[in-house]
Each structure stands twice: as structure tokens, then as C-alpha cells.
Amino acid sequence: MSQGYSAGFISGSEHLYRYEIKQVLMLLDQGLDKKQIKEKAFQENFFRQKSHQANIVLLRKVFKRVDQLDEGLRRLVQNGISADVNAILLYAYLKCYRFFREFIYEVVVYLHEQGQRRVTQSDIVDFFERKEEQSPKIRNFTPETKQKMRQVMLKACNEAEYIIPGETEWEIRPVPISGELRDYVREHPEHRMLVEISLTGEW
Structure with a gap:
């Protein structure tokens, strides 16, 4: 199935997510799954987002990038x-x-x-x-x-x-x-x- 066009990458502070991707990869290496990483991010807010919803959106984008690798x-x-x-x-x-x-x-x-x-x-x-x-x-x-x-x-x-x-x-x-x-x-x-x-x- 071909990929359609999207302007989704303009939302928020979209960028390469260098820090965020490295953090997620480190946690995956430690044995955490995606659900556990989400819970940890919500509890500790180590991505320093202003709201719970912002954390959800950010993690969705970061996981999407990580899944390409x-x-x-x-x-x-x-x-x-x-x-x-x-x-x-x-x-x-x-x-x-x-x-x-x-x-x-x-x-x-x-x-x-x-x-x-x-x-x-x-x-x-x-x-x-x-x-x-x-x-x-x-x-x-x-x-x-x-x-x-x-x-x-x-x-x-x-x-x-x-x-x-x-x-x-x-x-x-x-x-x-x-x-x-x-x-x-x-x-x-x-x-x-x-x-x-x-x-x-x-x-």
C-alpha cells in the first residue's frame, strides 16, 4: 500500500528527535516494552512535556521513527x-x-x-x-x-x-x-x- 501525503510532521516541535530516540532505545535495551516506556515517560516526564497529551503525541512520533530501524x-x-x-x-x-x-x-x-x-x-x-x-x-x-x-x-x-x-x-x-x-x-x-x-x- 502506497504512503499518502501528510503534513503531520509540522505539528508541535517536530525535529530529528535525537535525544528522545536515544532515550527510547536505551530503555528498550533495558528490557522495557513500549507500554512500560510510556508509563515511565508519563510518571517521570523525562521528555519535559507540558501535558500528558503532549507526552502521548511525542511518544507516538518517536515510536514511529524507532520502528523504521x-x-x-x-x-x-x-x-x-x-x-x-x-x-x-x-x-x-x-x-x-x-x-x-x-x-x-x-x-x-x-x-x-x-x-x-x-x-x-x-x-x-x-x-x-x-x-x-x-x-x-x-x-x-x-x-x-x-x-x-x-x-x-x-x-x-x-x-x-x-x-x-x-x-x-x-x-x-x-x-x-x-x-x-x-x-x-x-x-x-x-x-x-x-x-x-x-x-x-x-x-
Whole structure:
């Protein structure tokens, strides 16, 4: 079943969830299941949310990201180099949201393959216009929603040190993933997107 478009990633303070994912992985390693982790989060509020409902929403999003990762990738998130962690967290994010994933492939990856090293305002506008033509759902999003989508995607890319904001453009920076992660992807080709989005050559 194909994944539909969603603007769900703009809600709240959506980002890579670096701290939150590492905390959940640590608790899973300690033998806690999802229900127990939820109870612990509610009781101790170690994610520092303002309400019970905010904790529920956050944990739902974090578990959704964690579920995209197998044991090998989870281990690298906990113990790998910074570049590997950035790539894996961005990968988990993209797996959850089709629109963001298509932005990365159709704008960032495409431009890099064409030898360009900058994302311009025009590139982003063209992408949104193309998606509006392809999807009535995207076409019906409000201007405010589309602006928020743009902001959240660029913020996440910056957090992953993937594209860096300048005055009017964004610099594309390949993620220098380790040989260990690259070898892991070769052994588990279902994760080839990890190397593709890293912009560091064939997987």
C-alpha cells in the first residue's frame, strides 16, 4: 500500500528527535516494552512535556521513527559516529513522511547529481508547485501550512548538517557516513536510501 501525503510532521516541535530516540532505545535495551516506556515517560516526564497529551503525541512520533530501524541501525544510533547518527535519524524521519522524502530526492539529491551545491528559493517553490499539480491534497493545503512544511523540512535538514542555510540559499553538504554504515547497507539493501540521501556515492 502506497504512503499518502501528510503534513503531520509540522505539528508541535517536530525535529530529528535525537535525544528522545536515544532515550527510547536505551530503555528498550533495558528490557522495557513500549507500554512500560510510556508509563515511565508519563510518571517521570523525562521528555519535559507540558501535558500528558503532549507526552502521548511525542511518544507516538518517536515510536514511529524507532520502528523504521532494525537492530543494526539502532545500535549505530546509540554508538555510532555523529555523521552516521545524523543520516540514520534523517532516514527514519523520511521513511515516515512521503512529502519530505520526495523533497529530499527531487530537490537535494537531484541537484547534487546535477553538480549543483546550492538549494535556492526557486528550487523550493518549483517543488511545491509540482506537488500541487500532482496532488489535490497538497493543492488544498493552506499557504500557512505549506510555509510551515517548508520551515520544518529545512530545519530538520540543518539539524542533520545536510543543508546549511545561507543568506538566500542553502548549501548542500554530503553526510560523511562511515564505512561501517555503508557495509551494513550493502548487507541490508532495504536500507539503501541511507546511502542515497547521504550523497556519498554508490551504495
